[in-house]
Amino acid sequence: MKFLIFLGTTRDSTPPKPSRLGLRVAKACLDCLNIQFSDHEIELIDALDYPLESVFKPYFSYANSKAPAALSSLAEKIESADGFIMVSPEYNHSMSPALSNLLNHFGSSLFSYKPSAIVTYSAGQWGGMRAAIGMRTFLSELGCLSVSAMIHIPKAQEVLTEDGAIEAHEDQRAWFNYFGRTFNQLDWWAQATKNQRDKIDPHNTVSDFKRDPSQRNAP
Incomplete structure (x- = not known):
């Protein structure tokens, strides 16, 4: 199985501090996944590594x-990939514009019929959960429906060290158990959808919209 972790932040400056708090979260997810699924291939996709043209062209x-x-x-x-982990901060109660911009460069035909998991964080007490609600709709339209369990990390700068380790070592099991509920759901659905895709190509059964928006119209 292959999972991609999308890190949706490109802010590499201060204030506010610390910069790139999301990188800590992504590293923690990576560590947990590598422990939980040692036989899977996990790769971090950092939005900062993909400088995009100022004029949007998908x-x-x-x-x-x-x-x-x-x-x-x-x-x-x-x-x-067989599944996706979407890591996002919260901007105005919405997902990161850096993440949505990167994902919007690709059609749903690449993401569809595969599951996703939502991971949000914040420097404050809510952990980005308001952004997570909107991400469900976004990801469903992208075709990679999110699993029901989500991960929210409030005050992430106090929970995680700069290298993504749990600040209080004795709390690692508790946090990774919390992460694990979401990642186990992701893995179950990823296995199920992969098995079904291997049997029946969904792109042949349900045609992709590739010509113009009228393909979506009712008769």
């Missing part, structure tokens, strides 16, 4: 020209 619009190498490489990784 990957699928490069039909008659060569897409940027970074987008092509990421498209291949998304297509070959």
Whole structure:
């Protein structure tokens, strides 16, 4: 099985401090997944590693020209993945614009029929849970429905060290058990959808919308 962790923050400056708090969260998720599923392939996709053009042009619009190498490489990784972990801070009660911008460069045909897990965090007491509610709708439209359990980390700067370790070592089991509920759901659904995709290609059963929006219209 192959899972991609999408880190949806590109803010690499202060104030506020600490910068790139989400990187700590992503590293903690990576550590937990590697312990829990040692035979799986887990890769971190950092939005900061994908500088995008100022004029929005999605990957699928490069039909008659060569897409940027970074987008092509990421498209291949998304297509070959079995599930996704979406890590986001909260901006105005919504998901990170850096994350939505990166994901919006790709059509749902790459993400669809695979599950996702939502992980949010904040420096305050709510842990980004308001952003997580909106992410459910976004991810369902992208085709990678989120599992029911979500992960919220309030005051993440107090919970996690800079390298993503649990600040109080004795709390690691409790936190990883909390993470594990979500990741176990993700793994179950990823196994189930992979088995079904191997039997029946969903893109042949349910045609993708690739020409124009009228394909979605009722008769």
